[in-house]
Amino acid sequence: MIKQALLGEFEQEAENTRKLLQAIPDAALNYKPQPHLWSVGQLASHIAEVYNWFDGTFNQDVFDMGSYKYDKGDISKASNIVDKFEENLAAARKVLEGADEATLMNVWHMQMGGKDIMPPMPRAAVVRSFLFNHLYHHRGELVAHLRATGNTIPGLYGPTYEESQAMMAQMN
Numbered sequence: 001m002i003k004q005a006l007l008g009e010f011e012q013e014a015e016n017t018r019k020l021l022q023a024i025p026d027a028a029l030n031y032k033p034q035p036h037l038w039s040v041g042q043l044a045s046h047i048a049e050v051y052n053w054f055d056g057t058f059n060q061d062v063f064d065m066g067s068y069k070y071d072k073g074d075i076s077k078a079s080n081i082v083d084k085f086e087e088n089l090a091a092a093r094k095v096l097e098g099a100d101e102a103t104l105m106n107v108w109h110m111q112m113g114g115k116d117i118m119p120p121m122p123r124a125a126v127v128r129s130f131l132f133n134h135l136y137h138h139r140g141e142l143v144a145h146l147r148a149t150g151n152t153i154p155g156l157y158g159p160t161y162e163e164s165q166a167m168m169a170q171m172n
Contacts (some may be wrong), residue, residue, distance in 0.1 A: 051088035
């Protein structure tokens with residue numbers, strides 16, 4: 001039952017992530033609201049990369065960030081980021097569908113240099129926090145970045161402010 005619930009959320013939120021990534025114009029990729037923050041392209045690439053962490057989360061009891069190889073791909077075009085997202089999404093879906101529900105309560109560790117860098121927790125909690133909620137947090141940042149550049153964003157959980165205003169105007 002837990003796996004089915006995770007799969008349902010995974011599919012719904014993957015569609016929201018896809019809509020958001022597809023809304024990025026190439027002209028916005030280098031925008032950074034502050035020098036120390038990621039650019040739109042870097043942030044979008046990180047969002048696509050989160051889907052690459054499913055294998056290490058589901059199939060390893062210890063995820064070693066010290067040996068993890070980040071593969072952001074070519075972020076010079078928004079379409080490249082969407083392609084990387086689709087590639088990572090397909091792999092993540094396969095991992096999640098093949099997951100053994102009996103292991104979801106096993107304790108999982110994220111380490112670097114043999115030291116925990118996240119508190120050890122049941123794998124199911126890691127999926128919700130490290131994979132899902134982490135992704136949603138960065139999507140929110142991306143929405144703010146895109147709005148700051150004057151770009152239109154898609155509604156993820158219903159209409160955006162602009163869409164609702166247009167609907168209201170049509171009703172009057």
